[in-house]
Amino acid sequence: MDEALLLFSVVVVIVAVLASLSSPSEARAFFVFGDSLVDNGNNNFLATTARADSPPYGIDTPSQQPTGRFSNGLNIPDILSEHLGAEPTLPYLSPDLQGERLLVGANFASAGIGILNDTGIQFINIIRINRQLQHFEEYQERLRAMIGQSQAQKLVNQALFLITLGGNDFVNNYYLIPFSVRSRQFSLPDYVDYILFEYKKILTRLHEMGGRRALVTGTGPLGCVPAELALRSLDGECDPELQRAASLFNSQLFQVLQELNTQFGADVFISANAFRMHMNYVTNPEAFGFTTSRIACCGQGPYNGLGLCTVASNLCEDRSKYAFWDxxxxxxxxxxxxxxxFMDGSSEYMNPMNLSTILAMDAMI
Structure with a gap:
């Protein structure tokens, strides 16, 4: 064979291999569980006050219309889907989730929920986490009817999962009102122990249902969001008590995930240090192109942190300059x-590995 032709053939093979590694997940399903940080419209189908179905939510989407996401545009699951080379997952309650769309996965998240069933009771009709898991069972039944038992199991086992829980158990439960039921029942360390005991059962159940790769986010910097600054801060500094709660929860959640991985003998649960990820731009917004990480783009009152984001709210002109939407x-x-x-972070952000590494590894299995 001519040397030039041989070299060309080798280059073609190398490019093909690299291409397979760079986009390993085109057919990979994606399942999302959790609260408003990852809800992409389930609550639109519920009679609840925890909804993002009116303007100016969705102002930066192509249609400039609200989509049920608590965002000016896309949220974390949507952006993860972009990296997976897939279309965004549909809300499980959407009537459009049928046929081939089932193969993409589904989003089961519901704004307002927490680890505990009594978290978010003020929102009345929301899909608590146990119900989200029941919906996942129903989804798998529909999937088996469509593609058969073995293929359905393979799709679920090879899927990527994302679960985001915990923040509401503090801001909409323990600290919702002074002397709340839970704060009188538990000291903060005991409360953290209690909710993590419950969370471990949820994660174990997710594994029993077929989850083999799950990104688990801790809570963000709870004391730094505009709502808490408006209620608790006189000088714009993050509330130390809520920051302490987040720190206790996140450090112990990391230990729980390590214990589960040891129990299952595999890196099933990937810890995503959302607290550190968010604190980067909260403490140094200018480095990320923001003008503020204290004032919400949409809202009213101090820091635009009071009440809901509505057409009557203050609304910033350039959303790219604001770290917080609402x-x-x-x-x-x-x-x-x-x-x-998530994609490229070091071990201080993603442990035991980031998502790019996971996708490359799983592509070779």
Whole structure:
């Protein structure tokens, strides 16, 4: 064979291998569980006050219309889907989730929920985490009817999972009101122990249902969101008590995930240090192109942190300059920063490995 032709053939093979590693997950399903940080519209189908179905939510989407996401545009699951080379997952309650769309996965998340069933009771009709897992069982039944038992199991086992829980158990439960039921029942360390005991059961159940690769986010910097600054801060500094709660929860969650991985003999659960990811731009917003990480783009009152984001709210002109979209939720730009850490972050952000490594490894199995 001519040397030039041989060299060309070798180059073609190398490029093909690299291409397979760079986009290993085109057919990989994606399942999302959790709260408003990852809900992409399930609550639109519920009679609840925890909804993002009116303007100016969705102002930066192509249609400029609200989609049920608590964002000016895309949220973390949407951006992860981009990296997976897939279309965004549909809300499980969407009537459009049928046929071939089932193969993409589904989003089961519901704004307002927590690890505990009594978290978010003020929102009345939301999909608590145990119900989300029941919906996942129903989804698998539909999938088996469509592609058969073995193929359905393979799709689920090879899927990527994302679960985001815990923040509401503090801000919408333990610290919701002074002398709340839970704060009178538990000291903060005991409360953290209690909710992590419950969380471990949830994660174990997810593994029993077929989850083999799950990104588990800790809570973000709870004391730094505009809603808590408006209620608790006189000088714009993050509330130390809520920061302490997040720190206790996150450090112990990391230990729980390590214990589960040891129990299952595999790196099933990947710890995503959301606290550190968010604190980067909270403490140094200018380094990320933001003008503020204290004032929400949409809202009213101090730091635009009081009440809901509505058409009557203050609304910033340039969402790319604001780390927070509303009183609790990051802007799309901030979500993209977080997902960049998911993809390529060092072990201080993603442990035991980042998502790029996971995708490359799993592509070779």
């Amino acid at each position: 009183a609790f939720h990051p802007s799309e730009k901030a979500c993209r920063i977080v997902v960049s850490h």
